[in-house]
Amino acid sequence: MSWLLDSLRETGARDQMRALAKRLPAAGLFEKFIWIDDHREQFQFGREPDGTAADPWDWGKLD
Secondary structure (H helix, E strand, O other): OHHHHHHHHHOOOHHHHHHHHOOOHHHOOHHHHOOOOOHHHHOOOOEOOOOOEOOOOOHHHOO
């Protein structure tokens, strides 16, 4: 999967790369998803089931 994403990026097919990247979490490849664009920062607290970034949390808020 990584080689395909890299190939799309190198050839300038950014829209296609992003479309494929959106499917990675559902395929169990979230660890690859977070390394694309700004996903690592945007999803630093995880991902909600609807695909949005999870709100910030810490262990003290888990009552």
